[in-house]
Amino acid sequence: MLRMLASIFLAAVCGSAFATTGVALVHGTGKQTDAYNDYWQAGMVNSIRQGLPDQSNYVVTNCDFNQYMWTSAAAGCLATQLYNFITTKHIDDLVIITHSNGGNVMRWIMSNPTYDSRYPTIIKAIRWVNALAPSSAGTPLANAVIAGNVFDTSLGWLLGYQSDAVRQQQTSWMAYYNANNLYGTSGRPALPKGFWDVVGTDVISSPFNSDSYCGGYTLNVGLEVTQAWLASCSDGFIECTSAAAAGRVWFYDHNALGGKILSHNQSRRQCFGLDVVLRNDL
Amino acid sequence: MNKIISVLALSALSAAAQAASLLAPGAHDQVPAALARTSAPGASGLERTPVRMSHALDASVAIETAPKPYLAQSREFWSDVGESELRAGVKFTTTAPGALIRLSPQGGAGAALDPAGVLIRGGGKNLRADEAGAAADTRALRAAGMDVTEGTLAMRLSSAVGQGQLEIAAPHAQGRYLVHVFDPNSAVVLGFSADHDTVLVGSTITFRASIDGRNLNHASGLVTAPDGYSVDLKFSRNADGSFSARFTPDAAHAIGPQLWEAHVFTAATENRLAVLRDAKTAFAVSAPTAHLAGATESHSDALGVHATFDVEAGAASRFQLSGVLFGTGSDGAMRAVALGQSAAWLEAGKGQIGLSFDTDVVAASGLHAPFEVRDLRLVDQATMSLIERRGRAIVID
Numbered sequence: 001m002l003r004m005l006a007s008i009f010l011a012a013v014c015g016s017a018f019a020t021t022g023v024a025l026v027h028g029t030g031k032q033t034d035a036y037n038d039y040w041q042a043g044m045v046n047s048i049r050q051g052l053p054d055q056s057n058y059v060v061t062n063c064d065f066n067q068y069m070w071t072s073a074a075a076g077c078l079a080t081q082l083y084n085f086i087t088t089k090h091i092d093d094l095v096i097i098t099h100s101n102g103g104n105v106m107r108w109i110m111s112n113p114t115y116d117s118r119y120p121t122i123i124k125a126i127r128w129v130n131a132l133a134p135s136s137a138g139t140p141l142a143n144a145v146i147a148g149n150v151f152d153t154s155l156g157w158l159l160g161y162q163s164d165a166v167r168q169q170q171t172s173w174m175a176y177y178n179a180n181n182l183y184g185t186s187g188r189p190a191l192p193k194g195f196w197d198v199v200g201t202d203v204i205s206s207p208f209n210s211d212s213y214c215g216g217y218t219l220n221v222g223l224e225v226t227q228a229w230l231a232s233c234s235d236g237f238i239e240c241t242s243a244a245a246a247g248r249v250w251f252y253d254h255n256a257l258g259g260k261i262l263s264h265n266q267s268r269r270q271c272f273g274l275d276v277v278l279r280n281d282l
Numbered sequence: 283m284n285k286i287i288s289v290l291a292l293s294a295l296s297a298a299a300q301a302a303s304l305l306a307p308g309a310h311d312q313v314p315a316a317l318a319r320t321s322a323p324g325a326s327g328l329e330r331t332p333v334r335m336s337h338a339l340d341a342s343v344a345i346e347t348a349p350k351p352y353l354a355q356s357r358e359f360w361s362d363v364g365e366s367e368l369r370a371g372v373k374f375t376t377t378a379p380g381a382l383i384r385l386s387p388q389g390g391a392g393a394a395l396d397p398a399g400v401l402i403r404g405g406g407k408n409l410r411a412d413e414a415g416a417a418a419d420t421r422a423l424r425a426a427g428m429d430v431t432e433g434t435l436a437m438r439l440s441s442a443v444g445q446g447q448l449e450i451a452a453p454h455a456q457g458r459y460l461v462h463v464f465d466p467n468s469a470v471v472l473g474f475s476a477d478h479d480t481v482l483v484g485s486t487i488t489f490r491a492s493i494d495g496r497n498l499n500h501a502s503g504l505v506t507a508p509d510g511y512s513v514d515l516k517f518s519r520n521a522d523g524s525f526s527a528r529f530t531p532d533a534a535h536a537i538g539p540q541l542w543e544a545h546v547f548t549a550a551t552e553n554r555l556a557v558l559r560d561a562k563t564a565f566a567v568s569a570p571t572a573h574l575a576g577a578t579e580s581h582s583d584a585l586g587v588h589a590t591f592d593v594e595a596g597a598a599s600r601f602q603l604s605g606v607l608f609g610t611g612s613d614g615a616m617r618a619v620a621l622g623q624s625a626a627w628l629e630a631g632k633g634q635i636g637l638s639f640d641t642d643v644v645a646a647s648g649l650h651a652p653f654e655v656r657d658l659r660l661v662d663q664a665t666m667s668l669i670e671r672r673g674r675a676i677v678i679d
Contacts (some may be wrong), residue, residue: 020292029427070666075479100427112334114602114625115663122336129577143562144358144384144462144637172564173541175352180566180659180668181539187346187659189606189621192337223419226426228382229437229464237427264427 019093020129022057023049023282024082028135028167028268031064039099040268043089047275048097051282059085065101066163069108070181076116077104083118086125094125095282099268100238103134103195104174104182107246110191116220117157128194129247130278133267135238136185136197136246136265138174140229142166171242184246195247198274201254202264203227211260214273215270237264251277300579300678304574304591308673310348314482314570315594319534319630320655322571322664328600329663333351334624335427336607338643341500341617345606346672347657351479356472358373358464359547368459371451373382373554379441379465383450387433389457392559394420394433396454402439416438440592447555463558467601470496472559474546480566480668483533484674487565489515491546492524499556501525508540517542534565538667571597574660575632587644589655589676590636595628603635605658609649611651616654619647625663653678 025048036045040060047250060132063077086094102271106129113119148166149179154215167173184191204211226236233240240252253262253272306314325467339345343546361395363372364536385400387393400411411417430436439448450461455494474491515527520523531542541564549555575592582588589601604623608616621638637655658675661668 008285066539075510085513112666113335114623115666116329117331119332120333120335144464145429145431150358164428170564172352172543172562176541176564176566177539179349179352179479181666187344187350189339189345189618190337190343192335225416225436225438226423226428228380228466229428265425 008157009040020057020090020092021058021095021282022085022089022249023052024085024094024096025060026078026096026106027061027065028102029065029163029169031066032062034045034271035062036060038253039241041270043270044268044275045180045261047267047270048278048282051103051279052157057089057091065105066165067165067169073160074105075108077123079109079116079118082086082122091129092125092230094129096129097132097278098134099132099137101169103129103136103246106131107136107182107184107191108197109191110195111181112209113192123192126193128196130198130250130281131194131247132198133200133235133238133243133264134197134246134260135242136174137178137193138169139170139228139238139242140171141237142169144172144229146170167219169219178245184247186245187199191247195249196250198238198242198250198267199243200238201233201240201252203236203263211272214269235262235267288677294622299579301575302578302580302674302676304578304676308348308431310476311673312480312668312671314569314573316484316669317573317594317597318569319598319619320346320569320570321597322569322662323666325597325599328627330474330600330627332624332626333636334404336620336622336637336639338620338641338646339606339618341611341619341647341649343618344679345618349479349671351476352563353476354561354563356474356559357466357468357470358462359558359560361461362458365455366459368450368455371449372461373447373449374461374463375552375557376445376463376465377469377470377552377557378465379439379443379445381439381448382436382464382465383439384430384436384445384462386431386460387457388459389476391420392433393456393459395435395452397435397437399452399454400435400437400644401451402443402448403451404446405444407443409443411435412615413436413467414443416466416627418631420593432620441663446534446553450510452480469670470550470557470559472546472548473562474561476544476563476565480568481531483531483536483567483569486528486530488526488528488543489546489563490524491517491548491561492522492525493548493550496550497523497548498525498548503527503544505529505547506543506545507535508542509535511535516547517546531567533569536667537568538566538568538665541565542567567666568662568669569601569665570669571662572601572628572660572669573593574670578676580676585638586641587639587653588636590634592632592633592659593628593635594644598627598629600625600627600663601635602661602663603637603658605637605655607639607644608654608656609644609647610652611649617649619649619653651679
């Protein structure tokens, strides 16, 4: 309902008939050089951009999100690609779709507009952010793999095997950043533009259930085990409370996808009509 | 109608600048006592263009103006064991069925263990790991997004394994392993927190560890800095059965925005068995490269409400001020109007940074004078570290 009101309000205020609408897809943790094929896959991207008046007004960003969110390789890279997209294509009505940790990098830009003089231009162009399974409050899985490193002095815990992005997504770290460097969580000022969460609530990995195979069966097998580290409501990587911690909940998977649920990997794939929901939102 | 009243109220504000001093610091405020005189690494590469922005806030949403430190809760522990120990069997206690056990070899994939070669013993049973519950190897865990080390094996014990004293053994273990035991259904939960989330260099932060309804038998721990520095924490027992430790960081290791961590390793007793719990929390260490110098100036004009703050920099950098403008409602209650943010490069010495809140935003809020700037924060953008914060900063009549 809130989402519907936001749409009506923006249509009235922005006069969207004259706006140039674009969509940007922002990947999650990892260093991407071809996120179109490797992270989102062509079917997902091409289905979503069918909702654009001009289907060429899309960008799939490729950055190094193994780094901390504030670094030039992460937020700096993302800002460069968004800024170039906005200014080159004259986009003034930008819908950003993030997945997982990509939501944190996007929130960093939206929360720290004074850090970089390009950030206000980006923020001004944004209609809203659709955050798929954002790790807004971190994940206990990051705690689990990082915490053991303190014992591993022989290899040097600082050098670590885990990326800085994993370290950053520990729950205590995200609690700090949410309280001090990021906006949009409970008790904090809201973000300057809407941040709408899509929350996955469970994992199906039974080989006898066809839902397990969407997005790749092998990806879901591990999620079934990792889910045991998490609260009862989770997508196998992010607890529902984390996915819903920043901005507002747009929908919980089963409420908008005909009762289907999205595992963490399925929330970036063409599964159960998610692509159509995102397309229709443009 | 409210909007019209607010426009009138705003225009009634004095166009002349009001000079004032910052309000006295509150109990939860962070105020530097002295200035650091060294610029943070990377400061010289920062943006030099001043940027100022504000956006409207929903007046019905409460803004917390005092810090609320994170409370870590743990039902788990980690242990570093050698191959001889693991071959013979490592005992551990669970207090509920359904524990998760993760074995991570230091030797990488060559020391990986097959579930069929890992034994779980307890309650008179001697089960292979693949009989004791579900297992996932490194590939499956990484595919799920859990960035475990090479050779890791994780298993979730079925309820048939039971609880209490269990033992894990791997006759083919090679080298050292990290054993991670998570007891997700346990009622024995260690809580661990700091008294505040940011500490200025030279100030002290206090950590507290406790388990509700139980006395801790033991607590030890350490602090780790982002640059790899670590130092032991000395925990002492409190009258209520909890443990506390104090720590004072020095400037040499403060390289934010990466965080420091405090780790605690504890033991409690359950049914005469030792129950281990480890936890950690994160905190920031800030070097006070600037502070609010005390004087402020505020005024309103056709563009909105403006507040300027004197800032004294100990070292050149780009500094950001942010603050939430609160206004008065018809019921007399103060509610949030807008968030203002402003950053500028300051050389060492005295300077000013101002916040502006647009007329349209203030008018649309339906709120009127007196206004207050709350949750005022001064940040050094070279480290994105919080230097000073004030729950209530100024009143604008």
